[in-house]
Amino acid sequence: MSTSADTPHLPPRRAPAAAVAGLIADCLAAAGLARADAETVAALMAEADLTGADGHGVFRLPQYVRRLRAGGFNRAPAITVTRTAPATALVDGDNAMGHLVVRRAAETAIDIARETGVAWVGVRRSNHAGSAGLYAEMPTHHGMVGIYSAVASANHMAVWGGKDLLLGTNPLAIAVPTGAGPMVLDMATTVVSYGTVKKHTLQGLPLPDGWLVDRDTGEPITDPAKSANGLLLPIGGYKGAGLSLMLGLLAGVLNGAAFGRDCVDFNADDVTVTDTGQFVAAIDIDRFVGRDRFVAEIDRHLADLRASARLPGVDAIRLPGDRRRDCRAERSAAGIPVPAALVAALDGVAAELGVTPLFGR
Amino acid sequence: MSTSADTPHLPPRRAPAAAVAGLIADCLAAAGLARADAETVAALMAEADLTGADGHGVFRLPQYVRRLRAGGFNRAPAITVTRTAPATALVDGDNAMGHLVVRRAAETAIDIARETGVAWVGVRRSNHAGSAGLYAEMPTHHGMVGIYSAVASANHMAVWGGKDLLLGTNPLAIAVPTGAGPMVLDMATTVVSYGTVKKHTLQGLPLPDGWLVDRDTGEPITDPAKSANGLLLPIGGYKGAGLSLMLGLLAGVLNGAAFGRDCVDFNADDVTVTDTGQFVAAIDIDRFVGRDRFVAEIDRHLADLRASARLPGVDAIRLPGDRRRDCRAERSAAGIPVPAALVAALDGVAAELGVTPLFGR
Numbered sequence: 001m002s003t004s005a006d007t008p009h010l011p012p013r014r015a016p017a018a019a020v021a022g023l024i025a026d027c028l029a030a031a032g033l034a035r036a037d038a039e040t041v042a043a044l045m046a047e048a049d050l051t052g053a054d055g056h057g058v059f060r061l062p063q064y065v066r067r068l069r070a071g072g073f074n075r076a077p078a079i080t081v082t083r084t085a086p087a088t089a090l091v092d093g094d095n096a097m098g099h100l101v102v103r104r105a106a107e108t109a110i111d112i113a114r115e116t117g118v119a120w121v122g123v124r125r126s127n128h129a130g131s132a133g134l135y136a137e138m139p140t141h142h143g144m145v146g147i148y149s150a151v152a153s154a155n156h157m158a159v160w161g162g163k164d165l166l167l168g169t170n171p172l173a174i175a176v177p178t179g180a181g182p183m184v185l186d187m188a189t190t191v192v193s194y195g196t197v198k199k200h201t202l203q204g205l206p207l208p209d210g211w212l213v214d215r216d217t218g219e220p221i222t223d224p225a226k227s228a229n230g231l232l233l234p235i236g237g238y239k240g241a242g243l244s245l246m247l248g249l250l251a252g253v254l255n256g257a258a259f260g261r262d263c264v265d266f267n268a269d270d271v272t273v274t275d276t277g278q279f280v281a282a283i284d285i286d287r288f289v290g291r292d293r294f295v296a297e298i299d300r301h302l303a304d305l306r307a308s309a310r311l312p313g314v315d316a317i318r319l320p321g322d323r324r325r326d327c328r329a330e331r332s333a334a335g336i337p338v339p340a341a342l343v344a345a346l347d348g349v350a351a352e353l354g355v356t357p358l359f360g361r
Numbered sequence: 362m363s364t365s366a367d368t369p370h371l372p373p374r375r376a377p378a379a380a381v382a383g384l385i386a387d388c389l390a391a392a393g394l395a396r397a398d399a400e401t402v403a404a405l406m407a408e409a410d411l412t413g414a415d416g417h418g419v420f421r422l423p424q425y426v427r428r429l430r431a432g433g434f435n436r437a438p439a440i441t442v443t444r445t446a447p448a449t450a451l452v453d454g455d456n457a458m459g460h461l462v463v464r465r466a467a468e469t470a471i472d473i474a475r476e477t478g479v480a481w482v483g484v485r486r487s488n489h490a491g492s493a494g495l496y497a498e499m500p501t502h503h504g505m506v507g508i509y510s511a512v513a514s515a516n517h518m519a520v521w522g523g524k525d526l527l528l529g530t531n532p533l534a535i536a537v538p539t540g541a542g543p544m545v546l547d548m549a550t551t552v553v554s555y556g557t558v559k560k561h562t563l564q565g566l567p568l569p570d571g572w573l574v575d576r577d578t579g580e581p582i583t584d585p586a587k588s589a590n591g592l593l594l595p596i597g598g599y600k601g602a603g604l605s606l607m608l609g610l611l612a613g614v615l616n617g618a619a620f621g622r623d624c625v626d627f628n629a630d631d632v633t634v635t636d637t638g639q640f641v642a643a644i645d646i647d648r649f650v651g652r653d654r655f656v657a658e659i660d661r662h663l664a665d666l667r668a669s670a671r672l673p674g675v676d677a678i679r680l681p682g683d684r685r686r687d688c689r690a691e692r693s694a695a696g697i698p699v700p701a702a703l704v705a706a707l708d709g710v711a712a713e714l715g716v717t718p719l720f721g722r
């Protein structure tokens with residue numbers, strides 16, 4: 001794919017979310033996905049773009065189309081849900097696109113938790129599902145807390161002290177309802193995502209100390225040209241490495257899905273089944289302190305946090321999900337920014353599939 | 362309390378775990394706790410010492426005795442468990458010592474999860490419960506994954522960018538069974554615990570950059586004499602601050618327990634009810650991939666991680682819980698090390714309560 005480094009002088013163009021979702025749905029359908037499934041994935045990818053998770057939106061379309069056409073995704077999957085106990089279920093994704101599988105898992109968790117107070121839904125034989133925050137957020141619209149994690153779709157981290165690529169950025173997302181809408185924490189267990197490193201690398205920007213270390217020397221990598229030999233660093237050193245490991249065991253091994261050396265790097269391989277594991281948990285707030293009191297108390301506490309005296313040089317307190325919420329408002333109004341190089345790549349995909357291009361909609 | 366800084370030349374003495382537990386039980390009983398409750402707390406505190414959580418073992422005895430005698434703990438609590446849904450419960454601690462309340466919550470979670478596959482048990486009106494790992498570990502002995510978190514019993518952190526003390530080190534513990542026994546991740550959401558800072562401060566050791574920043578300047582504090590004006594730093598910057606916030610909402614607000622400005626600093630105040638919130642979740646592995654396959658797969662992956670090539674200067678790969686397991690073996694055989702200053706403090710407590718001192722057992 002061409003990159004934004006090719007055309008640094010052009011500002012991104014803006015496309016309405018509906019046009020972005022329309023392009024994605026048309027391309028996925030043209031690549032063989034059922035129309036309804038294509039629209040489901042498109043809506044989730046456009047939502048990722050709206051909420052600022054740029055690495056999980058339309059940016060992924062060329063790769064997803066490639067994998068669909070190469071047979072790496074099952075284009076006509078039979079996703080099955082097995083209720084394994086009153087409060088648990090195991091979803092077998094049948095190698096579908098991850099968005100379809102995890103959305104189903106989240107819906108299942110919400111349905112079960114309404115009955116049993118909490119639900120834990122594991123996922124196997126799934127794929128990359130994009131923005132973690134999307135799935136943690138779903139239960140909040142039903143008065144529930146949502147928790148999501150996944151085995152990342154490539155290993156860019158090592159065990160603490162090691163250099164073999166055996167761990168991923170395994171994200172954790174936790175979401176709660178507040179008076180101003182969902183508050184979503186969506187974090188990788190690494191200091192930055194590999195996508196952020198790639199963005200810097202493509203633009204030739206120096207990498208801040210603390211992002212990557214060299215696999216051979218253990219020294220920080222700040223030269224973007226050397227990033228391919230790097231290991232992503234976990235947050236909090238051994239703590240983040242341990243958290244990534246534990247989340248990987250819960251999202252992967254507990255569900256009989258891939259982990260560690262069995263993980264497939266889906267960025268480098270369009271064909272091999274990834275057997276991605278994820279989980280979604282939902283907790284019904286009405287079985288605890290109750291929805292109204294919960295939201296009122298959270299709002300009171302968040303107001304305290306926002307009103308906190310600030311350290312020198314800090315112009316405003318930002319809480320988890322603030323950027324996401326602001327971004328959604330701005331982009332809903334002004335459109336989703338699409339860098340020129342990505343426009344070109346999307347035009348190529350659209351032409352190949354005989355689909356109306358993004359800026360012809 | 363006198364400190365190890367007073368007597369830096371004396372090595373710690375070693376006491377058998379049974380003697381430590383006996384001293385704790387006798388002191389707590391003499392301070393008014395029912396004998397059975399005193400023994401329950403003593404066993405958990407001695408286990409914290411055995412597993413290397415020195416800040417949560419017999420070190421806490423003088424403070425706990427002080428709070429019991431001051432009426433800050435309910436010496437004759439009626440802990441109640443309300444099953445709020447098939448898979449959830451809310452435990453009201455009636456201001457008991459936290460160990461009693463959270464052990465009850467973990468037992469409840471195990472019982473419920475056996476029926477429903479997963480259980481989420483919230484806790485309100487509890488207190489400081491010591492080592493987080495203890496409670497996450499309990500479900501592993503029943504073929505389950507255990508998860509525990511708590512609102513810390515003092516605020517030593519600010520919201521990201523802020524300087525008001527509104528957040529705590531809110532720990533997260535996750536435990537799974539392995540072939541070699543439980544693997545326990547037990548981490549604060551701060552780079553270090555406040556206990557570690559205090560230890561350095563008492564010994565006059567410089568503080569590494571990255572532990573604390575000065576509340577007024579935002580600059581790192583490395584001079585231990587200035588630690589009182591410091592804010593603990595979260596792991597991964599805004600990520601750890603967000604994780605602490607979310608865990609606090611789940612352990613505190615969801616259960617109707619204290620959070621944020623309502624938190625009582627129980628190190629500074631022996632009387633005020635803390636209304637501490639915690640939660641324990643248990644997930645029955647047999648409702649997912651099954652216990653035998655889970656353990657076999659984890660052992661295979663852990664062997665891969667341990668065999669990883671190492672970064673320069675690293676002599677061995679250490680996984681979560683390794684230190685804990687090794688420490689338990691060594692201290693079970695050789696005894697629990699008790700610094701001279703702590704021996705003196707414990708002797709003072711024992712004398713005051715008319716109890717046999719630690720090294721008279």
